[in-house]
Amino acid sequence: MMKTEAGEAFRSRVRSFLDRELGEGWPGIGALTPEERAVFRGRWREALREERLLAPTWPEEFGGGGLGLAEQAILQAELVEAGVPVLPLDTDQFAFTLIGPTLLHWGTPEQKARFLPRMLTAEDRWAQGYSEPGAGSDLFALSTRAVLDGDEWVVNGQKVWQTAAQDANWIFALVRTEPGESRGRGISMLLIPIDQPGVEVRPIRTITGEDEFCEVFFTDARTAADNIVGPRGAGSKVALTLLGFERGSASGALYAGYRIELDRLVALVRDRGLDQTDWVRDRIAQAHLRLEMLRYLGERNLAGALSGAPPGPESSIIKLYESEYHAQITELALELLGDDAVAWSGEPGVAHLGPDPLGSPSSPAAWIRQFLTSRAATIYGGSSEIQRNTLGEQVLGLPREPRPVQEAR
Amino acid sequence: MNTQAERDELRSVVRSFLESAQDLAAVRTALEHGHDAKTWTRLTGELGLGAVGLPESHGGTGASLGDLVAVTEELGRLLDPGPYLPSLVLAARLLTAAGGQEDLVAELAEGRRVATFVAAADDGTPLAAREQDGALVVSGVAPAVVHGATADILVVVADLDGAPTVVLVESGAPGVEVQPLPAVDGTRPLAAVRLTDAPATVVAAGAAARAALAETLCSARIALAAELVGVAQGALDLTTAYAKERQQFGRAIGSFQAIKHRLVDVMMEVEASRTLVRRAAEAVDEADPRAEELSRLCKAAASEAALLAGKASVQVHGAIGFTWEHDAHLFLKRAMGASRLLGSARDHRQHIAALLLDGHAATLEESR
Numbered sequence: 064m065m066k067t068e069a070g071e072a073f074r075s076r077v078r079s080f081l082d083r084e085l086g087e088g089w090p091g092i093g094a095l096t097p098e099e100r101a102v103f104r105g106r107w108r109e110a111l112r113e114e115r116l117l118a119p120t121w122p123e124e125f126g127g128g129g130l131g132l133a134e135q136a137i138l139q140a141e142l143v144e145a146g147v148p149v150l151p152l153d154t155d156q157f158a159f160t161l162i163g164p165t166l167l168h169w170g171t172p173e174q175k176a177r178f179l180p181r182m183l184t185a186e187d188r189w190a191q192g193y194s195e196p197g198a199g200s201d202l203f204a205l206s207t208r209a210v211l212d213g214d215e216w217v218v219n220g221q222k223v224w225q226t227a228a229q230d231a232n233w234i235f236a237l238v239r240t241e242p243g244e245s246r247g248r249g250i251s252m253l254l255i256p257i258d259q260p261g262v263e264v265r266p267i268r269t270i271t272g273e274d275e276f277c278e279v280f281f282t283d284a285r286t287a288a289d290n291i292v293g294p295r296g297a298g299s300k301v302a303l304t305l306l307g308f309e310r311g312s313a314s315g316a317l318y319a320g321y322r323i324e325l326d327r328l329v330a331l332v333r334d335r336g337l338d339q340t341d342w343v344r345d346r347i348a349q350a351h352l353r354l355e356m357l358r359y360l361g362e363r364n365l366a367g368a369l370s371g372a373p374p375g376p377e378s379s380i381i382k383l384y385e386s387e388y389h390a391q392i393t394e395l396a397l398e399l400l401g402d403d404a405v406a407w408s409g410e411p412g413v414a415h416l417g418p419d420p421l422g423s424p425s426s427p428a429a430w431i432r433q434f435l436t437s438r439a440a441t442i443y444g445g446s447s448e449i450q451r452n453t454l455g456e457q458v459l460g461l462p463r464e465p466r467p468v469q470e471a472r
Numbered sequence: 473m474n475t476q477a478e479r480d481e482l483r484s485v486v487r488s489f490l491e492s493a494q495d496l497a498a499v500r501t502a503l504e505h506g507h508d509a510k511t512w513t514r515l516t517g518e519l520g521l522g523a524v525g526l527p528e529s530h531g532g533t534g535a536s537l538g539d540l541v542a543v544t545e546e547l548g549r550l551l552d553p554g555p556y557l558p559s560l561v562l563a564a565r566l567l568t569a570a571g572g573q574e575d576l577v578a579e580l581a582e583g584r585r586v587a588t589f590v591a592a593a594d595d596g597t598p599l600a601a602r603e604q605d606g607a608l609v610v611s612g613v614a615p616a617v618v619h620g621a622t623a624d625i626l627v628v629v630a631d632l633d634g635a636p637t638v639v640l641v642e643s644g645a646p647g648v649e650v651q652p653l654p655a656v657d658g659t660r661p662l663a664a665v666r667l668t669d670a671p672a673t674v675v676a677a678g679a680a681a682r683a684a685l686a687e688t689l690c691s692a693r694i695a696l697a698a699e700l701v702g703v704a705q706g707a708l709d710l711t712t713a714y715a716k717e718r719q720q721f722g723r724a725i726g727s728f729q730a731i732k733h734r735l736v737d738v739m740m741e742v743e744a745s746r747t748l749v750r751r752a753a754e755a756v757d758e759a760d761p762r763a764e765e766l767s768r769l770c771k772a773a774a775s776e777a778a779l780l781a782g783k784a785s786v787q788v789h790g791a792i793g794f795t796w797e798h799d800a801h802l803f804l805k806r807a808m809g810a811s812r813l814l815g816s817a818r819d820h821r822q823h824i825a826a827l828l829l830d831g832h833a834a835t836l837e838e839s840r
């Protein structure tokens with residue numbers, strides 16, 4: 064990445080902030096016990112917020128930092144390298160990379176003034192209500208509905224796989240509001256408070272045995288009529304802008320996080336005396352190569368965004384690459400562990416999804432957990448199969464698959 | 473150094489020239505009769521593309537690898553059968569890096585003479601040089617020299633009393649024996665070159681020769697990686713067009729996911745390799761200490777991307793892709809040849825593994 068004077072000045076500002084907050088010898092959040100970690104997250108989030116680095120690119124009037132994408136990327140890389148979270152709470156990703164930017168784009172002045180500051184203080188904690196039992200990859204097959212009753216929407220239906228919804232008190236949901244319209248056309252995006260009798264959140268145990276996501280039931284749930292984002296029936300359009308934010312926002316953290324993970328894997332190779340084994344050397348070199356490719360794809364994507372170019376195929380390519388890279392690297396870890404990869408021994412890992420942060424253990428338990436959690440990224444946010452469809456059709460211009468019958472127009 | 477826009481311009485100059493002067497039918501002629509000398513002199517001399525990336529002191533347009541990779545990628549995309557790699561990427565750059573030889577380099581750049589790079593292996597393993605009656609002579613075998621039978625002049629790496637030395641040998645000199653090989657990739661002829669006390673002139677010796685060789689191989693890997701990206705892109709374009717057009721079961725085969733997804737996988741590797749090649753070229757131009765490492769990474773990546781693309785091309789075309797008449801095999805074979813030249817993906821991964829697992833010292837040493 065081209066270094067600029069302004070960028071480097073910002074980097075030193077971030078570094079002195081980190082020095083001030085973390086002090087000498089900070090080992091990375093991965094080295095803390097679960098209890099210490101919970102306390103640290105809260106304190107760290109406050110520090111970021113006070114420094115206006117929690118929502119670095121938001122306008123200052125809403126509590127943001129008023130910074131650009133270049134600074135955001137530098138900030139993310141510096142935080143990850145230092146071993147501190149960019150978005151400390153599990154619900155933060157939904158606030159800061161999804162619904163927040165969507166409100167900045169589509170929201171009314173009242174919605175912005177009301178919701179954005181409360182995301183910063185964590186008074187409002189958000190979940191994403193898209194998927195349903197009958198609507199996954201085929202998102203616009205969703206059937207949760209809302210009807211206007213006076214000055215309130217009344218919502219009925221079910222969402223599923225809502226990450227961190229057990230910690231959230233608001234959910235942004237795609238629901239059908241326009242009877243008679245089918246597929247993408249009759250959908251709106253509503254903001255719905257979770258703390259009410261009509262909403263029930265039930266955690267679902269994941270593949271690792273933890274509570275990562277939930278199912279959310281709406282039974283005559285209510286929300287104010289003006290808690291709609293964008294026009295009525297424009298929900299699919301609003302949702303697609305939001306997916307664009309989801310893709311572009313984390314590029315700065317991308318490389319740094321995986322580099323920390325690969326360094327940990329190289330240390331494991333040495334610890335286990337495998338560093339002169341041919342197949343191991345070849346696979347480690349291959350992992351390094353794939354990671355460098357990912358790094359420069361990320362930089363190219365960012366450079367494109369900075370120059371104002373419309374989003375190219377890079378973001379989908381990166382999503383595919385990244386998720387498959389992570390799945391492969393964790394597979395390699397289990398191969399290196401050999402027979403030790405059959406029992407949860409040693410300290411457990413830290414991250415719910417994505418690579419474990421700086422300071423995390425390199426135990427069988429941690430790597431097994433990484434292997435399992437890395438299965439998710441090729442499913443959510445558009446599965447690998449869906450990404451390949453999109454790239455094949457939009458970039459290579461290959462003919463579309465036959466569409467579902469309902470969509471025939 | 474040129475901007476990306478100027479490079480895109482350069483790219484389109486190469487592309488439109490080759491598309492008009494040397495389509496794939498003309499490339500096929502070269503399979504039997506060698507490259508067309510007229511096209512080569514037009515490309516190098518008339519269009520000035522032989523001078524790209526060489527320093528102005530040697531008649532070049534300025535020492536920029538970023539410019540050169542824009543050219544070699546296009547040459548790869550259109551399977552150019554000319555001696556660009558041996559004469560301009562290897563020989564001319566080695567002579568330039570070794571110092572002096574301005575006139576010869578200028579002649580190469582203009583396409584008036586053709587040179588190639590000769591060593592016992594293409595990682596620069598030397599032949600043997602010795603003094604004989606006050607003059608220098610070279611002996612040894614270079615088993616597979618690119619355009620060995622076309623070149624007028626050989627730029628040879630030789631060992632003289634334990635010191636690496638870069639020398640020139642005229643291909644018509646006594647003691648030079650050239651045996652063409654049945655190369656798999658007919659678009660890039662190979663020959664075994666045997667030297668028996670062939671008279672030689674020294675270009676550089678000792679540390680200067682070693683540094684020049686390392687620098688040249690580093691740049692050449694990146695330029696060849698760019699060519700491989702071009703080969704992969706060419707194969708992908710050919711195949712994508714066919715997948716849109718060929719109908720089976722009442723629809724275009726490109727609508728089947730098995731085909732679509734395979735082509736996307738090729739595209740991803742092409743894009744990622746291209747990004748890495750450009751970054752590596754930038755690293756050389758900025759004298760970034762990672763240039764050597766990046767040159768190996770991008771050569772490994774592009775080699776595999778081109779093979780992936782070539783194999784997919786044959787498969788997606790079905791039986792027509794298995795014919796001599798169809799162009800798919802030209803891309804596959806170019807990939808087979810170029811992926812092995814200047815180190816295979818596996819060779820380069822071995823170097824990278826040494827860097828990661830045996831500490832940096834060894835590799836830095838080597839790149840001096």
Ligand SMILES: Cc1cc2nc3c(=O)[nH]c(=O)nc-3n(C[C@H](O)[C@H](O)[C@H](O)COP(=O)(O)OP(=O)(O)OC[C@H]3O[C@@H](n4cnc5c(N)ncnc54)[C@H](O)[C@@H]3O)c2cc1C
Pocket residue numbers: 190191192193194198199200201223224225226275276439442443444445446447448449452729
């Ligand atoms: C860890 C995790 C967290 C999540 N968090 C959230 C959240 O916070 N909020 C939310 O709303 N959702 C969330 N999701 C849900 C996620 O968006 C869906 O899982 C995703 O859209 C896929 O839908 P599905 O699971 O129903 O799979 P399906 O769509 O049923 O797909 C099953 C398989 O079929 C393949 N497939 C489907 N269609 C095609 C096709 N056309 N061509 C080829 N293959 C196809 C898929 O690739 C997949 O392999 C989360 C999921 C996970 C795993």
